[in-house]
Amino acid sequence: MAILVTGGAGYIGSHTCVEMINAGYDVIVVDNLDNSSSESLKRVEQITGKAVPFYREDVRNKEAIRKIFKENQIEAVIHFAGLKAVGESVREPIMYYDNNLFNTITLLEVMNEYGVKKIVFSSSATVYGIATEMPLKEGMPLGAINPYGRTKYFIEEILRDLYVADSGWCIALLRYFNPIGAHKSGLIGEDPKGIPNNLMPYISQVAVGKLEKLHVFGNDYNTVDGTGVRDYIHVVDLAIGHVKAVDWALQHTGCEAFNLGTGNGTSVLQLRNAFVEATGVEVPYVIDPRRPGDPDEVYADATKAKEVLGWTAKYGVKEMCEDTWRWQKSNPNGFEK
Ligand code: NAD
Numbered sequence: 001m002a003i004l005v006t007g008g009a010g011y012i013g014s015h016t017c018v019e020m021i022n023a024g025y026d027v028i029v030v031d032n033l034d035n036s037s038s039e040s041l042k043r044v045e046q047i048t049g050k051a052v053p054f055y056r057e058d059v060r061n062k063e064a065i066r067k068i069f070k071e072n073q074i075e076a077v078i079h080f081a082g083l084k085a086v087g088e089s090v091r092e093p094i095m096y097y098d099n100n101l102f103n104t105i106t107l108l109e110v111m112n113e114y115g116v117k118k119i120v121f122s123s124s125a126t127v128y129g130i131a132t133e134m135p136l137k138e139g140m141p142l143g144a145i146n147p148y149g150r151t152k153y154f155i156e157e158i159l160r161d162l163y164v165a166d167s168g169w170c171i172a173l174l175r176y177f178n179p180i181g182a183h184k185s186g187l188i189g190e191d192p193k194g195i196p197n198n199l200m201p202y203i204s205q206v207a208v209g210k211l212e213k214l215h216v217f218g219n220d221y222n223t224v225d226g227t228g229v230r231d232y233i234h235v236v237d238l239a240i241g242h243v244k245a246v247d248w249a250l251q252h253t254g255c256e257a258f259n260l261g262t263g264n265g266t267s268v269l270q271l272r273n274a275f276v277e278a279t280g281v282e283v284p285y286v287i288d289p290r291r292p293g294d295p296d297e298v299y300a301d302a303t304k305a306k307e308v309l310g311w312t313a314k315y316g317v318k319e320m321c322e323d324t325w326r327w328q329k330s331n332p333n334g335f336e337k
Pocket residue numbers: 006007008009010011012013030031032033034035036037057058059060079080081082083084099103122123124125176177178179
């Protein structure tokens with residue numbers, strides 16, 4: 001029996017494959033490599049010493065997905081495949097709705113055909129929209145504020161409806177906070193195409209000399225030092241959260257959302273300073289205006305994941321910075337040689 005990992009060549013997917021294999025699962029990956037490289041899977045094989053069967057396919061291609069289910073005994077799916085850049089989703093909403101919604105619907109149809117009713121879905125803290133209260137708890141009202149966020153919210157709703165219609169399903173909606181860091185080996189990590197949108201890859205590309213300086217988006221927020229506060233989570237902790245969610249899904253039926261965060265807030269300047277301290281490398285910065293849509297503070301209450309899945313994040317910001325840097329400095333051009 002195997003676990004199908006859609007989008008498994010990507011940043012979180014590749015780290016999750018490592019942790020799933022470490023936990024004794026067999027994984028099979030399907031990815032169209034639109035935002036990744038098959039080199040990441042070779043590195044997963046190098047880290048684990050195990051072969052990772054790989055299908056280069058688009059999850060919207062129903063025949064291709066059927067073939068994977070026909071050729072393998074799949075017992076559960078971890079569904080990462082999708083587009084994830086907020087700004088791009090505002091410019092290209094149809095592309096986002098087409099990919100994220102249709103790939104999920106196609107996958108669910110094929111899972112139903114093959115009687116596979118266990119799915120772990122990559123949701124996001126973005127489904128909480130603009131919250132008025134912190135920390136975020138799973139029961140709080142939802143309401144995304146951009147097309148990317150709405151795809152996550154709509155997919156959550158689709159999955160909740162599916163469970164209402166058929167209580168034989170087990171669905172884990174994992175709401176990630178801000179994943180950063182990389183595997184300790186330095187062999188896999190985040191490899192954004194073009195100029196990074198997110199803070200940590202931007203910091204590490206300044207450190208490695210690819211970008212000149214960090215632009216801090218606003219220092220007049222209502223936070224500890226005026227810069228935006230987020231709940232950064234080590235990608236390996238996040239990956240282990242998926243192992244726990246699969247363990248849970250295989251034993252239960254239900255449809256539950258779980259926050260995967262540390263519960264700790266870190267400001268932009270605190271993260272930049274922690275990076276400089278952990279690596280000894282300077283990261284020059286300037287203060288720019290706020291980025292539209294950015295809230296002051298976002299952090300998780302991850303009690304439910306602890307109580308139900310037995311999961312808590314172990315790594316702190318120091319390790320997140322050290323591990324990001326190990327990956328970045330040994331792979332300045334990502335997976336491209
Ligand atoms: P990523 O882009 O590195 O990984 C996504 C993978 O899916 C890529 O390898 C891409 O090639 C593949 N893919 C996209 N569309 C596909 C399709 N139709 N068929 C097959 N493969 C397809 O992104 P990531 O950071 O690893 O994120 C994984 C998931 O987690 C995404 O769904 C993302 O929205 C979600 N998420 C990410 C973050 C984050 O900060 N990275 C936060 C919250 C949620």
